[in-house]
Amino acid sequence: ESVEGQKMQELRRSLPAYKEKEALLNAISRNQVIVVSGETGCGKTTQLPQYILESEIEAARGAVCSIICTQPRRISAMSVAERVAAERGEKLGDSVGYKVRLEGIKGRDTRLLFCTTGILLRRLLLDRSLQGVTHVIVDEIHERGMNEDFLLIVLKELLPRRPELKLILMSATLNAELFSSYFGGAPMMHIPGFTYPVRSYFLENILEMTGYRLSTYNQIDNYGQEKSWKMQKQTLRKRKTQIASAAEDALGAADLRELNPWTRDSLSCWNPDSIGFNLIENVVCHICKKERPGAILVFMTGWDDINSLKDQLQSHPLLGDPTKVLLLACHGSMDSSEQKLIFNKPEDGIRKIVLATNMAETSITINDVVYVVDCGKAKETSYDALNNTPCLLPAWISKASARQRRGRAGRVQPGECYHLYPRSVYDAFAEYQLPELLRTPLQSLCLQIKSLQLGSISDFLSKALQPPEPLSVQNAIEYLKIIGALDDKENLTVLGRKLSVLPVEPKLGKMLILGAIFNCLDPIMTVVAGLSVRDPFLMPFEKKDLAESAKAQFSGGDNSDHLALLRAYDGWKAAERQQSGAEYCWRNFLSSQTLRAIDSLRKQFYHLLRDCGLVENMEKCNTWSHDQHLIRAIICSGLFPGICSVVNKEKSVSLKTMEDGPVLLYLNSVNAQEPRIPYPWLVFNEKVKVNTVFLRDSTAVSDSVVLLFGGTVS
Ligand code: ADP
Numbered sequence: 001e002s003v004e005g006q007k008m009q010e011l012r013r014s015l016p017a018y019k020e021k022e023a024l025l026n027a028i029s030r031n032q033v034i035v036v037s038g039e040t041g042c043g044k045t046t047q048l049p050q051y052i053l054e055s056e057i058e059a060a061r062g063a064v065c066s067i068i069c070t071q072p073r074r075i076s077a078m079s080v081a082e083r084v085a086a087e088r089g090e091k092l093g094d095s096v097g098y099k100v101r102l103e104g105i106k107g108r109d110t111r112l113l114f115c116t117t118g119i120l121l122r123r124l125l126l127d128r129s130l131q132g133v134t135h136v137i138v139d140e141i142h143e144r145g146m147n148e149d150f151l152l153i154v155l156k157e158l159l160p161r162r163p164e165l166k167l168i169l170m171s172a173t174l175n176a177e178l179f180s181s182y183f184g185g186a187p188m189m190h191i192p193g194f195t196y197p198v199r200s201y202f203l204e205n206i207l208e209m210t211g212y213r214l215s216t217y218n219q220i221d222n223y224g225q226e227k228s229w230k231m232q233k234q235t236l237r238k239r240k241t242q243i244a245s246a247a248e249d250a251l252g253a254a255d256l257r258e259l260n261p262w263t264r265d266s267l268s269c270w271n272p273d274s275i276g277f278n279l280i281e282n283v284v285c286h287i288c289k290k291e292r293p294g295a296i297l298v299f300m301t302g303w304d305d306i307n308s309l310k311d312q313l314q315s316h317p318l319l320g321d322p323t324k325v326l327l328l329a330c331h332g333s334m335d336s337s338e339q340k341l342i343f344n345k346p347e348d349g350i351r352k353i354v355l356a357t358n359m360a361e362t363s364i365t366i367n368d369v370v371y372v373v374d375c376g377k378a379k380e381t382s383y384d385a386l387n388n389t390p391c392l393l394p395a396w397i398s399k400a401s402a403r404q405r406r407g408r409a410g411r412v413q414p415g416e417c418y419h420l421y422p423r424s425v426y427d428a429f430a431e432y433q434l435p436e437l438l439r440t441p442l443q444s445l446c447l448q449i450k451s452l453q454l455g456s457i458s459d460f461l462s463k464a465l466q467p468p469e470p471l472s473v474q475n476a477i478e479y480l481k482i483i484g485a486l487d488d489k490e491n492l493t494v495l496g497r498k499l500s501v502l503p504v505e506p507k508l509g510k511m512l513i514l515g516a517i518f519n520c521l522d523p524i525m526t527v528v529a530g531l532s533v534r535d536p537f538l539m540p541f542e543k544k545d546l547a548e549s550a551k552a553q554f555s556g557g558d559n560s561d562h563l564a565l566l567r568a569y570d571g572w573k574a575a576e577r578q579q580s581g582a583e584y585c586w587r588n589f590l591s592s593q594t595l596r597a598i599d600s601l602r603k604q605f606y607h608l609l610r611d612c613g614l615v616e617n618m619e620k621c622n623t624w625s626h627d628q629h630l631i632r633a634i635i636c637s638g639l640f641p642g643i644c645s646v647v648n649k650e651k652s653v654s655l656k657t658m659e660d661g662p663v664l665l666y667l668n669s670v671n672a673q674e675p676r677i678p679y680p681w682l683v684f685n686e687k688v689k690v691n692t693v694f695l696r697d698s699t700a701v702s703d704s705v706v707l708l709f710g711g712t713v714s
Pocket residue numbers: 015038039040041042043044045046047079083343362363365366367
């Protein structure tokens with residue numbers, strides 16, 4: 001065994017989970033279901049599945065056991081599998097493998113499979129009793145994702161039919177009772193852990209300590225939207241979540257008399273609706289000047305604010321100096337080389353700063369963190385039951401999350417945590433986050449319930465840990481009826497059955513099916529694949545202008561991000577045939593990794609559509625592939641009612657949706673560059689709320705297209 005390998009084994013034995021190994025294995029053998037909780041980093045994810053595998057091998061059941069461990073995110077399924085294989089001194093695909101959508105490494109002898117929750121649900125579609133599976137481990141259940149909650153209902157129904165199947169639920173925080181009682185009082189096992197004390201500072205302390213002054217001007221300046229500020233604040237206030245308004249009340253009622261007068265003034269300028277980049281820069285700088293080494297972990301809300309902040313910090317004299325600071329990002333779409341850097345200790349004298357999403361809250365443990373900066377928010381999908389459009393917006397985190405974030409600072413030595421909001425706001429946080437099932441559109445889920453033949457949708461969902469609102473369930477059912485996926489009696493129609501086979505949301509599935517029916521399949525497959533993978537257009541901040549004009553050149557005055565994507569993809573395919581794909585990507589600021597993912601998803605779509613009889617031959621189904629009007633119309637039919645009106649002003653374009661009033665376009669949208677848009681409407685796929693509502697990826701459409709392919713707009 002190599003030195004590296006021995007070190008890893010030593011590390012394994014030093015984890016808190018190791019001491020509980022026998023007790024855990026005992027509990028598993030004596031019970032069908034157990035709930036395991038323990039501090040993040042104690043070894044649940046990487047160790048427990050291995051303990052089971054090892055004990056099965058010892059009991060001479062190694063050849064017949066099949067352990068599935070689900071992860072809420074694809075990136076964790078992949079990185080955990082890689083880590084576990086390395087700990088076992090094996091290659092991925094030997095006894096340990098992984099499977100996520102479009103990718104996987106799994107061999108004939110693979111006995112422990114890490115996969116996303118979605119993959120296990122798809123498997124249940126084909127094999128309702130999970131034949132051959134001996135253990136199911138559902139990880140990170142405390143996150144309460146929609147897929148995980150759904151999976152728990154399905155497994156609960158399955159257990160009596162598979163008495164020998166073992167179910168292990170794993171969670172970081174201590175609300176294990178909830179899950180235990182859901183499974184009829186399943187035993188709870190806790191892995192005791194040790195963390196060093198962490199000192200907390202709230203906004204008022206930070207202001208006093210750093211001397212930084214907040215002003216209303218500063219906050220507006222961050223986003224340069226002074227004019228529309230007032231109006232946005234009003235719209236935001238109207239739609240504010242319960243937590244946020246409670247937070248505001250608490251702030252008003254807080255006893256601030258003990259503070260410096262100027263801190264009090266400064267605090268009254270604090271804007272709860274925005275994330276102050278200047279404040280973060282100031283705090284990070286304050287920490288960097290400290291003697292004590294240790295990495296800084298900054299919790300942000302998502303890819304976009306992480307990138308904007310990174311851009312801002314990079315131009316700072318101290319934070320942008322690579323001889324002193326190593327600035328890294330940690331989010332769901334980072335690449336694997338960047339991921340490795342996150343775990344590595346930097347050279348002496350260099351301060352590591354990781355800007356992360358709430359992924360670093362529980363699924364990833366960075367061992368050398370000593371300082372945590374917590375912006376207090378996380379991006380959440382939320383949902384207007386009335387217009388069926390999902391919306392990603394930053395929302396206040398829960399007390400449980402804030403505690404979890406703070407805990408990240410005390411892994412190796414006593415730490416410090418800087419919460420960028422007043423103490424009184426923390427006091428108003430909810431105890432736990434609202435489960436996703438209660439705040440997202442349920443169309444895909446309802447379709448899945450039907451195709452898994454789980455009976456009445458409402459009855460089934462009423463068996464959830466926390467059942468969703470009847471109005472949301474009703475809306476989803478209505479939507480599925482309108483698009484013709486369900487009939488009047490809530491039975492799956494032929495279309496519904498076909499939609500449930502396609503691994504995309506119903507609205508995107510509908511576009512694919514229309515593309516096939518109208519013989520315009522090729523471009524629609526590209527558009528749908530692009531929408532469900534991610535944007536292939538890169539926007540490096542140092543070269544923003546070049547990147548924007550590279551994208552604009554693909555739009556050709558069509559006023560459509562979707563058509564731009566289509567042309568970029570087609571151009572890349574042509575370049576690939578000439579062996580110049582890489583150069584093409586480099587020249588046009590495109591991600592070849594994303595384009596390849598789009599390419600393989602397209603192939604998958606084609607096979608699936610052929611298997612369900614929607615496509616007979618590749619030539620015929622593309623007779624109308626060059627018809628731009630038709631492509632636009634099919635895009636509209638899928639994205640509707642995600643629509644906003646266009647009014648051309650003298651020098652700018654003003655956009656409005658029915659629910660939000662004025663909205664803005666993401667700067668990388670081709671429509672954001674246009675001085676006027678010669679169409680009355682834009683359809684869009686997604687709204688993101690940063691400080692105001694932004695639309696991502698839009699296509700301009702005419703009145704008649706909206707009437708024929710969308711619906712009525714008032
Ligand atoms: P838990 O699931 O209980 O949060 P994990 O099993 O994920 O804990 O992690 C246990 C330990 O292994 C942690 O100290 C973590 O830092 C370390 N670890 C996990 N993955 C990696 C990796 N890819 N590289 C280096 N260390 C890792």
